[in-house]
Amino acid sequence: MAHKKLFIPGPTEVREEVLKAQGQWMIGHRSKDFGELNKRCIDKSKQILNTKNYLFWYTSSGTGCMEGALRNVVTGKILHTVNGAFSDRWFKISKACGKQASSLAVEWGKAIKPEMVDAELAKGGYQAVTITQNETSTGVRNPIEDIAKLVRTKYPDVLILVDAVSGIMGDWFDIDGLGLDIVVASSQKAVALPPGLAISVISQRALDKCRTVTDRGYYFDYDAMLKRYEKDFQTPTTPAVSLFWALDLQLDAILKEGMQNRYQRHLEMARFTRDWTAKYFKVYAEPGYESVTLTTAANTRNIVVKDLNSELGKRGMQISNGYGDIKEKTFRIAHMGDLTMADMKEVTTAIVDVLKL
Numbered sequence: 001m002a003h004k005k006l007f008i009p010g011p012t013e014v015r016e017e018v019l020k021a022q023g024q025w026m027i028g029h030r031s032k033d034f035g036e037l038n039k040r041c042i043d044k045s046k047q048i049l050n051t052k053n054y055l056f057w058y059t060s061s062g063t064g065c066m067e068g069a070l071r072n073v074v075t076g077k078i079l080h081t082v083n084g085a086f087s088d089r090w091f092k093i094s095k096a097c098g099k100q101a102s103s104l105a106v107e108w109g110k111a112i113k114p115e116m117v118d119a120e121l122a123k124g125g126y127q128a129v130t131i132t133q134n135e136t137s138t139g140v141r142n143p144i145e146d147i148a149k150l151v152r153t154k155y156p157d158v159l160i161l162v163d164a165v166s167g168i169m170g171d172w173f174d175i176d177g178l179g180l181d182i183v184v185a186s187s188q189k190a191v192a193l194p195p196g197l198a199i200s201v202i203s204q205r206a207l208d209k210c211r212t213v214t215d216r217g218y219y220f221d222y223d224a225m226l227k228r229y230e231k232d233f234q235t236p237t238t239p240a241v242s243l244f245w246a247l248d249l250q251l252d253a254i255l256k257e258g259m260q261n262r263y264q265r266h267l268e269m270a271r272f273t274r275d276w277t278a279k280y281f282k283v284y285a286e287p288g289y290e291s292v293t294l295t296t297a298a299n300t301r302n303i304v305v306k307d308l309n310s311e312l313g314k315r316g317m318q319i320s321n322g323y324g325d326i327k328e329k330t331f332r333i334a335h336m337g338d339l340t341m342a343d344m345k346e347v348t349t350a351i352v353d354v355l356k357l
């Protein structure tokens with residue numbers, strides 16, 4: 001198939017070198033070699049994310065780790081903050097798992113504010129709260145730092161569960177400093193790998209809580225994952241070995257770039273794409289809460305997004321239509337992973353050209 005450079009918020013563009021790393025000879029997942037590969041990936045990920053928490057790469061998409069988080073630690077009331085499709089998904093997963101779930105919902109495009117969370121948690125009895133660090137449907141970056149500070153100060157016992165699927169290794173936030181209990185993310189967003197792996201970063205107290213939960217399930221069981229890791233650095237079930245080769249290589253590249261440089265590159269691409277969007281359309285996100293890894297544009301010119309995308313396809317590029325209910329009313333340009341300013345200039349210039357703006 002012809003190559004289209006992906007400006008969609010997952011799967012993102014993967015460098016050829018990373019794609020090729022998957023093509024190595026298969027090794028047994030019970031080999032010493034796999035244990036070493038897994039350990040390298042975990043150690044480097046912790047270094048990049050500057051965390052001392054437990055960290056595991058699961059063979060799953062991010063949604064699996066969202067469900068896993070709930071199953072491992074939530075036995076009572078949980079509050080889901082909802083301001084888009086993905087934050088709503090976590091609420092739905094919670095209900096599907098039979099959790100005592102309630103939601104704090106705000107209009108799409110708006111951010112969740114600490115005072116809203118405060119008002120809800122003040123009602124009492126909550127065990128955990130979920131926050132979507134970067135809402136990929138609306139292009140809103142929720143103020144995770146302020147929300148976490150509020151929860152940690154006023155509700156120290158409430159576990160903070162974070163969906164950072166489209167933020168991790170692009171955007172920056174301090175997992176340990178903020179006292180986040182569980183952070184989940186996928187490989188196919190800002191990490192810029194093919195889909196198939198997902199990360200869970202787990203605090204000591206989340207692990208301690210998990211050990212008291214009797215029906216925490218099997219596949220995502222944190223304690224089982226840790227026990228196997230402590231034995232021989234392996235995983236309880238068969239991992240996607242090929243993806244681990246690619247991950248190993250990509251983590252080296254991220255370390256070489258430096259996470260803070262990577263974050264600055266994302267900020268620069270975000271500012272550029274946001275300014276461009278404001279000039280020709282309108283930024284969908286509430287001002288001050290715009291995503292660092294993608295921009296959702298309100299389709300103020302009533303263009304047919306589908307047609308724009310097929311024209312861009314002829315030029316070897318692809319952007320994303322709006323998500324769910326806001327399809328065609330919005331469109332999304334991702335600026336995450338290994339994309340550069342040159343790429344952002346290329347795609348925005350092409351859009352101007354196609355639409356004759």
Ligand SMILES: *Cc1c(COP(=O)(O)O)cnc(C)c1O
Pocket residue numbers: 009010061062063064086132134135136163164165166186189
């Ligand atoms: C993509 C995405 C998900 C879903 O992740 P999968 O890897 O597709 O399961 C969840 N949350 C957010 C914020 C996302 O961007």
